[in-house]
Amino acid sequence: xxxxxxxxxxxxxxxxxxxxxxxxxxxxxxxxxxxxxxxxxxxxxxxxxxxxxxxxxxxxxxxxxxxxxxxxxxxxxxxxxxxxxxxxxxxxxxxxxxxxxxxxxxxxxxxxxxxxxxxxxxxxxxxxxxxxxxxxxxxxxxxxxxxxxxxxxxxxxxxxxxxxxxxxxxxxxxxxxxxxxxxxxxxxxxxxxxxxxxxxxxxxxxxxxxxxxxxxxxxxxxxxxxxxxxxxxxxxxxxxxxxxxxxxxxxxxx
Amino acid sequence: xxxxxxxxxxxxxxxxxxxxxxxxxxxxxxxxxxxxxxxxxxxxxxxxxxxxxxxxxxxxxxxxxxxxxxxxxxxxxxxxxxxxxxxxxxxxxxxxxxxxxxxxxxxxxxxxxxxxxxxxxxxxxxxxxxxxxxxxxxxxxxxxxxxxxxxxxxxxxxxxxxxxxxxxxxxxxxxxxxxxxxxxxxxxxxxxxxxxxxxxxxxxxxxxxxxxxxxxxxxxxxxxxxxxxxxxxxxxxxxxxxxxxx
Numbered sequence: 463x464x465x466x467x468x469x470x471x472x473x474x475x476x477x478x479x480x481x482x483x484x485x486x487x488x489x490x491x492x493x494x495x496x497x498x499x500x501x502x503x504x505x506x507x508x509x510x511x512x513x514x515x516x517x518x519x520x521x522x523x524x525x526x527x528x529x530x531x532x533x534x535x536x537x538x539x540x541x542x543x544x545x546x547x548x549x550x551x552x553x554x555x556x557x558x559x560x561x562x563x564x565x566x567x568x569x570x571x572x573x574x575x576x577x578x579x580x581x582x583x584x585x586x587x588x589x590x591x592x593x594x595x596x597x598x599x600x601x602x603x604x605x606x607x608x609x610x611x612x613x614x615x616x617x618x619x620x621x622x623x624x625x626x627x628x629x630x631x632x633x634x635x636x637x638x639x640x641x642x643x644x645x646x647x648x649x650x651x652x653x654x655x656x657x658x659x660x661x662x663x664x665x666x667x668x669x670x671x672x673x674x675x676x677x678x679x680x681x682x683x684x685x686x687x688x689x690x691x692x693x694x695x696x697x698x699x700x701x702x703x704x705x706x707x708x709x710x711x712x713x714x715x716x
Numbered sequence: 717x718x719x720x721x722x723x724x725x726x727x728x729x730x731x732x733x734x735x736x737x738x739x740x741x742x743x744x745x746x747x748x749x750x751x752x753x754x755x756x757x758x759x760x761x762x763x764x765x766x767x768x769x770x771x772x773x774x775x776x777x778x779x780x781x782x783x784x785x786x787x788x789x790x791x792x793x794x795x796x797x798x799x800x801x802x803x804x805x806x807x808x809x810x811x812x813x814x815x816x817x818x819x820x821x822x823x824x825x826x827x828x829x830x831x832x833x834x835x836x837x838x839x840x841x842x843x844x845x846x847x848x849x850x851x852x853x854x855x856x857x858x859x860x861x862x863x864x865x866x867x868x869x870x871x872x873x874x875x876x877x878x879x880x881x882x883x884x885x886x887x888x889x890x891x892x893x894x895x896x897x898x899x900x901x902x903x904x905x906x907x908x909x910x911x912x913x914x915x916x917x918x919x920x921x922x923x924x925x926x927x928x929x930x931x932x933x934x935x936x937x938x939x940x941x942x943x944x945x946x947x948x949x950x951x952x953x954x955x956x957x958x959x960x961x962x
Contacts, residue, residue, distance in 0.1 A: 512838070544834075546835060
């Protein structure tokens with residue numbers, strides 16, 4: 463579980479996040495949604511510790527990120543996995559090397575142990591016959607699978623995904639969403655996903671945090687989002703005609 | 717103000733490079749990779765340039781020796797002095813600022829833009845040590861390139877002098893031995909060491925702290941080349957003043 467308390471962050475005097483308080487639950491897919499520039503990525507990077515914060519607290523279980531020593535932060539990072547928007551795979555390494563990389567850097571496992579664990583996660587994310595390929599030789603969807611495999615190879619307690627569906631076709635997006643959901647439930651990870659994708663909101667939004675101009679606009683689940691009277695959330699989620707119709711059908715059924 | 721801020725960031729970066737070391741088993745592979753990229757792959761271009769520039773220095777010296785009372789061995793002497801004192805250490809370093817410096821800036825800049833550096837940070841890796849330290853160690857072998865440059869520059873001068881008919885082989889060889897001061901070689905290698913450090917760290921700084929996208933990677937490579945060259949020239953002046961005068 464991750465708890466964010468009254469978090470404020472500004473850049474050069476401009477407030478990007480103001481008084482954000484929320485909780486991301488264990489074993490659930492927690493989504494952060496909002497328009498471009500609403501502060502989603504900044505919030506994610508603050509939680510990751512890549513950005514310092516102006517005030518407030520971030521707790522991982524009962525450990526305050528702000529009060530941690532460098533050594534404690536280093537230990538915490540070993541418990542984190544991250545899937546970046548552009549996958550952030552290392553170009554010069556093969557798929558297998560990319561997945562093994564965190565183990566090589568952070569553990570003293572033998573090559574056999576590392577390969578065995580890598581093959582386990584490769585199988586888990588359904589990557590077939592790609593071990594020796596370079597990231598440039600595989601599709602965007604496969605790159606995302608490699609990124610997920612690399613993120614979970616160390617058995618993280620916390621999984622962070624920054625727009626995991628960007629640049630993917632709808633079918634692959636759904637597959638990636640379902641994969642993240644399955645992994646979250648299977649390993650009981652606290653997963654935080656930053657997304658624009660409304661399909662993801664509907665499919666895997668067990669907990670949704672809506673940000674608007676750096677403020678917490680709304681919080682709830684994908685079931686509640688259909689019923690919310692919050693105008694900003696409605697305008698954001700039902701901006702396309704397709705979703706307007708979905709909402710109408712849903713409301714009529716109710 | 718921005719310049720002061722950048723100088724501060726550069727020194728903070730250097731302090732972080734030498735802390736929280738990456739394990740030796742990983743580091744040795746990185747060093748070997750950087751040795752290949754920064755040193756081995758530069759030998760070809762450095763050899764080519766050194767040979768021909770050495771030849772040009774010899775020809776120009778020969779063409780300026782109009783007075784029949786001036787001995788022909790001055791061609792070899794001038795070639796040796798020019799190549800060892802300035803051409804090999806300084807001129808080659810400015811060329812390397814373009815070749816190696818741009819490579820370092822663009823590779824680190826691309827890693828920054830594609831969030832690969834963020835990925836390393838999230839894993840808890842000291843990215844400064846992991847990315848920059850192997851480059852510094854690889855460039856400890858930079859004097860090896862300068863040695864090749866000195867040797868081929870003088871060979872180039874010899875070939876141009878003999879085949880151009882400007883002097884005899886004996887004259888040239890006598891010239892390169894004339895008034896030889898070993899300290900000049902030490903001076904050349906001392907400044908080469910400083911240039912190697914500049915070549916490894918200044919382009920790394922420009923790549924590591926890059927902000928923006930693909931366009932900024934190109935701009936950073938150019939800026940990095942300019943600043944690396946400027947620092948090499950200024951350092952050259954200071955070291956020359958300190959070591960060769962007084």
